[in-house]
Ligand code: ADP
């Protein structure tokens with residue numbers, strides 16, 4: 089191997105460099121080494137009788153000897169600036185006669201000492217390269233600063249977060265209160281011999297406030313919060329992740345009581361042996377170290393490990409065993425009450441006008457996470473500020489909502505008449521199909537104003553918070569998604585690329601139905617998907633051929649499901665062709681229509697007044713909240 093012979097070479101060069109620099113006197117000043125300021129002080133104190141500067145050495149004859157020597161030699165890192173700085177002083181001392189003579193010997197080409205620095209630099213770089221190379225070969229190499237955990241001690245923005253900042257999430261907070269209590273007074277628990285969970289895993293979709301909750305626990309208990317992200321452990325060099333884990337736990341023990349928070353733990357905690365490369369990779373070592381650390385520290389130490397993930401299914405089972413992350417807390421997408429509370433928290437410090445009803449907003453934002461809601465209010469505030477208005481109104485909320493769902497409106501984008509017609513037919517196809525599908529969520533707004541990357545949009549939002557989709561609901565969603573493409577096909581006789589996103593989503597839904605949720609008879613109630621991807625490697629390693637057979641069947645079933653939905657959609661749209669034409673003409677003339685007006689159009693009624701706010705009108709309004717029982 090070429091590299092093997094290269095290493096002794098590097099050592100050789102490094103040693104040479106060291107010896108060379110040693111002998112040329114950099115490290116062996118014969119007289120006392122003075123610092124730059126000491127030299128300057130000698131001049132200020134009028135102690136220098138005469139001096140000579142040659143290269144980077146200065147030799148001074150002194151009035152008062154230093155440690156018995158009246159002639160002192162020392163180095164000057166930068167004789168040039170020394171000369172500039174001292175110029176005035178030298179002149180005056182020369183005139184007064186204190187300084188009897190001096191000389192700056194002109195440079196004569198390259199001197200040995202000038203070569204030393206470049207050489208040294210090269211040497212150091214080579215040494216570093218060599219050490220890193222060795223680090224790859226042998227992970228016990230103590231490149232210790234690589235292994236320092238990139239933790240953030242304390243709360244990143246210095247603001248203390250408490251449970252009051254986490255709205256909704258009452259059950260989650262209740263479960264975490266116990267941990268807070270333990271951190272406040274660990275003795276109470278340990279004396280009685282109670283077993284406090286070692287590790288808590290917060291599980292939930294992104295943006296639901298997992299990080300926020302972890303910070304709030306630390307804030308409530310008033311303990312140190314050491315947070316690190318799973319991806320920080322994942323480094324190029326083998327062994328670095330493992331040493332970061334070690335370092336993190338050491339730090340925590342020093343500052344205990346403390347919370348260690350590992351965000352996005354799935355980055356390190358994946359099932360071992362599931363990678364296609366297989367075998368002992370960096371992640372595996374890091375994970376092993378994490379397991380060792382979690383087993384190794386006692387309950388008395390007052391350290392609790394928290395972690396967050398949105399993919400608990402891909403975590404290595406060893407992580408979830410007793411003594412490790414033995415308690416899971418599910419942080420869910422907030423319900424309507426939770427959403428209202430979250431909106432209230434984030435509305436603090438923002439000026440809202442009278443017409444903004446957060447309850448209505450909460451009702452219309454089913455499926456939104458805390459992060460989405462915070463984003464919504466912020467976008468609305470930005471819109472209000474842009475128009476130099478003092479307060480956020482409902483129209484801002486509405487526009488912000490559409491912006492979040494589909495990107496900002498691009499009213500100025502010039503579109504050809506033909507494109508507009510295609511878009512109008514396409515969106516009308518979605519809307520009409522959705523209207524005649526009994527389980528489909530109601531259409532809230534239709535527009536052919538381009539937004540983000542799409543040319544038009546049909547918005548639909550769920551009536552309520554049900555999160556459990558049935559087979560029929562999923563199927564009807566596919567039908568609705570195909571509405572745009574089918575309408576182009578039927579009413580324009582040609583199809584466009586504008587439906588590609590719809591087709592992607594429909595295909596994904598169909599695949600989920602067939603391969604994930606066991607909703608197809610031919611494949612039975614079996615899941616063939618491992619978290620989004622069709623199983624590869626892991627469980628089917630041994631029977632590749634049988635897997636290929638199943639994969640073929642999945643594809644066939646997905647196609648037949650989509651074909652069925654396509655025909656269904658075509659039937660709806662041809663049955664209601666007049667409605668579709670009416671809608672698309674209206675859109676061409678008016679650009680958009682509210683959900684309420686659309687519903688009236690479908691019922692054959694007068695359209696009535698166009699309301700300003702389109703997303704929040706008409707829906708979910710009168711439905712009274714059930715009164716509290718007390
Ligand atoms: P996760 O870690 O689950 O992805 P975060 O904790 O990072 O989510 O939440 C992102 C942001 O969303 C928070 O900073 C906060 O502003 C907001 N947020 C999320 N959930 C809530 C909640 N329950 N109450 C208040 N704000 C929330």
Ligand code: MG
Pocket residue numbers: 295298299351396
């Ligand atoms: Mg987070």
Ligand code: ZN
Pocket residue numbers: 514518572573586587590
């Ligand atoms: Zn579409």
